[in-house]
Amino acid sequence: MKSERRLQLPVHRIGRARVLVLLGIMWCLAVLATAPAAVAVPPVGSVSDRLICLCGCNSVLSVCPHPNCEWGIPAKQDIEQQLGAGKTPDAIIAQYVSKYGEQVLAAPTKRGFNMVVWVLPFLMLVIGGAAIYYLARTWAKRRAESEAETIVVPASVEDHPDEIVRRMEDELKKFD
Amino acid sequence: MNQIGYTALLLVVAISAYGVVAPLVGVRTGRREFIRSGERAAYALAAVVVVASACLLYMLVTRDFSNEYVASYTSLELGWAYTVSAFWAGNSGSMLLWVVILGVFQAIAVRQNRHKNRELIPYVISILMSIALFFSLLMTLLPEANPFKTIPAGSVPANGMGLNPMLENPGMVIHPVTLYLGYVGFSIPFAFAMAALITKRLGDFWIRSTRRWTLFAWLFLTIGNIVGAWWAYVTLGWGGYWAWDPVENASFLPWLTGTAFLHSVMIQEKKDMLKVWNMVLIILTFMLTIFGTFLTRSGIIQSVHSFGASQLGEFFILFMGLTLVFSLTLLFNRLDLLKSRNELDSFVSRESTFLLNNLILVGMAFTVILGVLFPIFSEAVTGNKVTVGPPFFNTVMVPIGLLLLFVTGVCPLIAWRRATYSNLRKNLIYPVATAAVAFVVLFVLGVRGFYPLLSFTLSAFVLATVALEFGRGTWVRHRMQQENVAKALVGLTWRNKRRYGGYIVHVGVVLLLVGVTGSSAFKVKADQVLTKGESMKVGGYELTYDSFNSYDTSEKSVGQVVFTLKKDGQFLGTVTPVKEYYFNKDQPWTRVDRNTTLSRDVYVSLLEYSTDTGEAKVEAFINPLISWLWIGGIVMVIGGIVALWPDRRDQRRLAARYERQARLHEV
Numbered sequence: 001m002k003s004e005r006r007l008q009l010p011v012h013r014i015g016r017a018r019v020l021v022l023l024g025i026m027w028c029l030a031v032l033a034t035a036p037a038a039v040a041v042p043p044v045g046s047v048s049d050r051l052i053c054l055c056g057c058n059s060v061l062s063v064c065p066h067p068n069c070e071w072g073i074p075a076k077q078d079i080e081q082q083l084g085a086g087k088t089p090d091a092i093i094a095q096y097v098s099k100y101g102e103q104v105l106a107a108p109t110k111r112g113f114n115m116v117v118w119v120l121p122f123l124m125l126v127i128g129g130a131a132i133y134y135l136a137r138t139w140a141k142r143r144a145e146s147e148a149e150t151i152v153v154p155a156s157v158e159d160h161p162d163e164i165v166r167r168m169e170d171e172l173k174k175f176d
Numbered sequence: 177m178n179q180i181g182y183t184a185l186l187l188v189v190a191i192s193a194y195g196v197v198a199p200l201v202g203v204r205t206g207r208r209e210f211i212r213s214g215e216r217a218a219y220a221l222a223a224v225v226v227v228a229s230a231c232l233l234y235m236l237v238t239r240d241f242s243n244e245y246v247a248s249y250t251s252l253e254l255g256w257a258y259t260v261s262a263f264w265a266g267n268s269g270s271m272l273l274w275v276v277i278l279g280v281f282q283a284i285a286v287r288q289n290r291h292k293n294r295e296l297i298p299y300v301i302s303i304l305m306s307i308a309l310f311f312s313l314l315m316t317l318l319p320e321a322n323p324f325k326t327i328p329a330g331s332v333p334a335n336g337m338g339l340n341p342m343l344e345n346p347g348m349v350i351h352p353v354t355l356y357l358g359y360v361g362f363s364i365p366f367a368f369a370m371a372a373l374i375t376k377r378l379g380d381f382w383i384r385s386t387r388r389w390t391l392f393a394w395l396f397l398t399i400g401n402i403v404g405a406w407w408a409y410v411t412l413g414w415g416g417y418w419a420w421d422p423v424e425n426a427s428f429l430p431w432l433t434g435t436a437f438l439h440s441v442m443i444q445e446k447k448d449m450l451k452v453w454n455m456v457l458i459i460l461t462f463m464l465t466i467f468g469t470f471l472t473r474s475g476i477i478q479s480v481h482s483f484g485a486s487q488l489g490e491f492f493i494l495f496m497g498l499t500l501v502f503s504l505t506l507l508f509n510r511l512d513l514l515k516s517r518n519e520l521d522s523f524v525s526r527e528s529t530f531l532l533n534n535l536i537l538v539g540m541a542f543t544v545i546l547g548v549l550f551p552i553f554s555e556a557v558t559g560n561k562v563t564v565g566p567p568f569f570n571t572v573m574v575p576i577g578l579l580l581l582f583v584t585g586v587c588p589l590i591a592w593r594r595a596t597y598s599n600l601r602k603n604l605i606y607p608v609a610t611a612a613v614a615f616v617v618l619f620v621l622g623v624r625g626f627y628p629l630l631s632f633t634l635s636a637f638v639l640a641t642v643a644l645e646f647g648r649g650t651w652v653r654h655r656m657q658q659e660n661v662a663k664a665l666v667g668l669t670w671r672n673k674r675r676y677g678g679y680i681v682h683v684g685v686v687l688l689l690v691g692v693t694g695s696s697a698f699k700v701k702a703d704q705v706l707t708k709g710e711s712m713k714v715g716g717y718e719l720t721y722d723s724f725n726s727y728d729t730s731e732k733s734v735g736q737v738v739f740t741l742k743k744d745g746q747f748l749g750t751v752t753p754v755k756e757y758y759f760n761k762d763q764p765w766t767r768v769d770r771n772t773t774l775s776r777d778v779y780v781s782l783l784e785y786s787t788d789t790g791e792a793k794v795e796a797f798i799n800p801l802i803s804w805l806w807i808g809g810i811v812m813v814i815g816g817i818v819a820l821w822p823d824r825r826d827q828r829r830l831a832a833r834y835e836r837q838a839r840l841h842e843v
Contacts, residue, residue, distance in 0.1 A: 045701065052563045058421060060566055063414035068764050102560055107567035108550070113558050117550045121543040121572050125579075128535040136520055136528045139449075143519035 046089040047079045051096060052106050060106050178243055181231030182324040184224050188275065188312040191221045195305030199298030214301045215286050221308060222283035229276045232269065232323050236262055242332045244325040245269060251338035251760070253731045258339050261349040265339055267488065268315060268323035270352065274469065275311045277360040278304065285364050285389070292831075293385055299371035300364075307363055310495050314488060321488060338731060341758055341765040347407025355400030355427055359465035361393025362434060366462035369455055373506045378451060378513050383441045384830055388820060394438055395816035397431045402688075402809035413766040413781040415701060415797035417805070420569040425544045426468035432544070433461040436537035439530055446592070447527060451514040452507070453534070459503045464541075466496055522594035529587040536580045543572055570696075578630055581689060584682055585638035588645050603644070610640035631693040635686045642679045642686075649676075669818065674826075677819025681812050688808030694801025695777075703783070703795040715798035717778055718742045722750070724790050733757040735785045737792045741771050741778055753782035753794070776800045 048062035055071040057064050064072040075096075082092050096104050108114035195217040202210030232245070236259050241247040249262040249269070264273045282304045289297050314321045327333070342348075365386040372382035404427065409417035418424060437457040443450045470492035507514075520527055547564040554562045589603040614636030615629065623629055646665065653664035669676040700715035711720040719739045726735040736754040740747065754767040771778040777799040784793040 050567065052565055058563075058565075059414075059419055063412075063416060063419060065412040065414060102562050103551075105563060106565035107571070108554070108562045108564060113554060113560075114562060116553075117546060117564060117568065118572070120546060121539060121576065124542055125535065125539045125576065128539060129532070132528070132531045132535055136523050136531065139520040140523045142517075143521055146517075146519065 044076060044080050044083065047083070047092050048076055050089075050093055050106050051075070051104055054100060054104060177231050177235050177240060178324045178326045181228050181235075182316075182322070184228035184231065185312060185316055185322075185324065187224045188221060188228065188279075189309065189316055191217050191224060192305045192309040192312055195221060196302050196309060199301045203298045211298045214298060214305075215290055217305070218279075218282045218286045218301055221305070222279040225272075225276045225279040225308075225312075228324075229263075229272055232272060233260065233263060236260065239336065241334075241336055242327055242329075243323075244327050245323045247327060247333055247336045249336070249339055251336040251731065253729070254336075254339055254344075257346075257349055258344050261343070261352075262339055264352040264356070265343055268321045268325075270356070270469075270472075271311050271315050271321055272323050273353070273356055274360060275308055275315075277356055278308050278311070278363060281360060281364055281389075282308070285367075289385060293368075293381070295375050295377060296368060296371040296382065296385075299374045300367045303367040303370050304363060310491075314491055318487060318491070338758070338760055340761070341756065341763065342411060345407055345411050347403050347410065351400055351403040351407055354396045354403060355468075358393050358395075358397030358400050358434075359430065359468060361389060361396060362430060362458075362461050362465050364389040365393070365437075365458050369458045370503060370506060373455065373503075373510050376510065376513055378510065380441075380445050380448070383444060383454065387441070388822075390434070390438060390441070391816065391820045394431070394434045395813065395820060397427070397434060398809070398812055398816060401427055401431055402806070402812070406806060406809075409802075410768060410770070413768050413795075415699065415779050415781070415795070415799065417695075417802075420547070420566045422548050423468075423472050425548050426464075426471040429541050429544055430461050430464040430468060432537050432541040433457055433464060436534045436541075437461055439537075440534050443527055443530055447519075449516050449519075449527075451516050452511065455507050455514065457534075457538075459500075459507070460541075462503075463496060463500060466492065466499065470496065524590065524595040524600070526587060526590045526592045526595075529583055529590055533580070533583050533587060536576060536583060540573060540576055540580070543576065544569070547572075574627055577689075578627070578634060581631070581634045581638060581686070584685065585634065585641045588641050588679070603641075606644055607637050607640035611637035625697055628693050628697040631689060635690050635693075638682060638686045642683055645679055646676070673821050673823050674819050677815050677817075677821070680815030680818055682815075684808045684810070684812030684815055686808070687804050687811055691801050691803065691805025691808055695799040695805065698800045700798040701795070703793065705791055705793045707792075708790050712794065712796065714778075714796040716743060717748075717796075717798060719751070719778075719780065719794070719796055721792065721794075724785065724792065726785075726787050731758060731760060733759070735782070735787065737782055737785065737794070739780060739794075748778075751778065751780045753780045755782045755785060772803060774803050777802045 045062050049060060051061040053059050053061045053064035053066075053069060053072040053075070055064060055066060055069045057066060057069070059065060061072055061075060066072065079092055082095075083089070093105070102109065108117055110118055195214055198210050198217060199214030202208060202212075202214060232243075234240075235243045235246050236250055237256070239246065239250060239252060239259075245266060245268055246262075249265040250259050254262070263269045282301070285304075286297060286301060289300070293300075315323065319325060365382075368382040368386045372378055404424065405417040408419070408424075409415075437454065440450050440454055440457060444454050470489065547569055550564050551562055554560055585607060589600065589607065591599055611633050615633045618629060618632050623632065646668070649668040650661060650665045653659060653668050654661055657664070657667075659667060669680075702712060702714040704712040706712060706721045708721050708724065711718050713719075719741055722738045722740050724735070724737050726733070728734070734754060734756050736752050739751050739753075741749050741751055749771050751769040751771050753769045756765045756767065757763070758765065766781050766783065768779055768781045770780070777797075779797040779799055781795045782792060783795055785791065
């Protein structure tokens, strides 16, 4: 019978941990550098998609569900007029930020303290991934070491009937 | 009827208070009759809270406007289905819904487990009763949370205010109930987990005893989220279905951690590992169900979904704080006993991919929580108010979601315990080839953009892995048992409902993501002011203004425009968007109309109209592939039902374990 080789990917030579860290960093950079998929929108959307409606609905301005919104409708008309007058979307947004503060933006800027919210999710994934890598390696090593050992039932197991039952079942399965 | 309902509520408070204490006294003193009394209290609570709910329902249906809640959410004109759904339209009705579901679930759980889980059940009752006590106290102590508040005799209105037009939709009849069934459903595994910690019975019994409750709660949370998205799509009129609104996020969060829990308990069952992690996940999931209710009902965060601002927030924060302190203290005290001999046969194994899956799901939950709470942190640290809206969530969640999709595909290809190079290569070859072909075909068809291409390619990869799993199993069964292929496929699924039900859920997730990708990446939008006979173009489709009609009813003024929809000169149908104005509420509302096929929706919303000139301002969207989002949701639900369906072999195995365990205790 053909014996099966254990999985040995070439990356082990340069260190899997380094590869994982590099992959994590590349993933973060790719994500931060890549804008969401392009959506064909009319000119007003190029501004209203990036602003929040301040009527209290907490929706992006372009999708505020209130048909007669007292803040959103005049704002959209104003944006339309300004775009028609040749103002760029960035200039209009800057004007709204200076008037209402950063809270009018639909997403935090990628500057200063705001970077926390952009980076933390990916950082958490990278750290978590590294932790899983470390734990899985440790647990796999432990298994290899304990394969030859005799199973010793710790004294505390008597307090845990579930554990006893599980082990009994495992033993019984061997006779099935 | 108000008096009967309120008296029943007071009884609920009394019974739940008794139910918290009696089983504990029974355990402490060793007097079994107190524990039995606690069990009977669980049945009594269910009966009494059903009576309270029946009273409110009766008053709603009979339009008893002497009840403030009935007067606020119904009217004489409201149809019967929406009159019934007004039960959960406001804060106090929703609280009552929470308690009635909890009462019934508790009674069923007690009935199921009173003999087989004798050690756990007193604590389970006590914990569930504590939750019931919290909600029933809110309803009796806070006037705004009391569903039986009366209007003085002289001031009873002749007609009610009616339901918010946003809620007059079939989605809102289903969405809150299913969401609450999911929220409350997670109370049962949480209570068993806490009982296991208290009694130090920390094996996998509590997990096996509540596995179907967990699946049930997850299934209804899934239905709740999907129906909620569908409601937003057909009701809010902006052409989308998910706006990362805080309240939407609140219902998504327990779904994410609940899904992680569903996967990680498999590792505990198979390998006796991750005991602490599973405890953390169920505590987190339960806390997030309360957090979800808190966000919706406290009005702390403004949202289109927050249907009532009130003083409830402080009480919810107190309850969440106490629950968190209680459960975490208990967990820390039992850490030594929860230690398991963590071992993996190999680093490359299905177990490792489950760990990765948990990391990503919890990472997604962490991202959503961070997004919801960051404005508060930012203001505290910098004094600067910021908003974390859809552009943030789309940028951050899409790549993490795609990573999860990749793991969903890889996971079934890696063997349990230990993967070898040859079996990995053998398993990967067909799915990778399918994904490669899909990529080329998509590229040739003109699909561009990094995320859409990646999403569709990974979707093909996952579908191929699931097809491979079903195909191999079916083929073996077909050959071994001489069954025809269809019978072998059904037999295979039926023989291992949990595993293949799970795969069906994965297919549903893929179809849902295909819908999400198509409708977000290739959406086309246009708006225009039209008069009769004029046309507008949107994404290759032509909408022609045919006719206008307006009329008044006693509660609203209605305007509707009929459009003819054509593509390349070919007639496809008519769409009739409506705009309404509700006199009572001084509120306008739009009702969109759609022309739907499997490949796209033409979604039309009437923004404004003039009865004088007949002019209409119209917004139209082409949402490609969006039907697959709803089809995917249905497939997920089918998969969940298959996995949830009772399995006699499983039940026999569990019963045998209960029996052996009981014998051990007798010894």
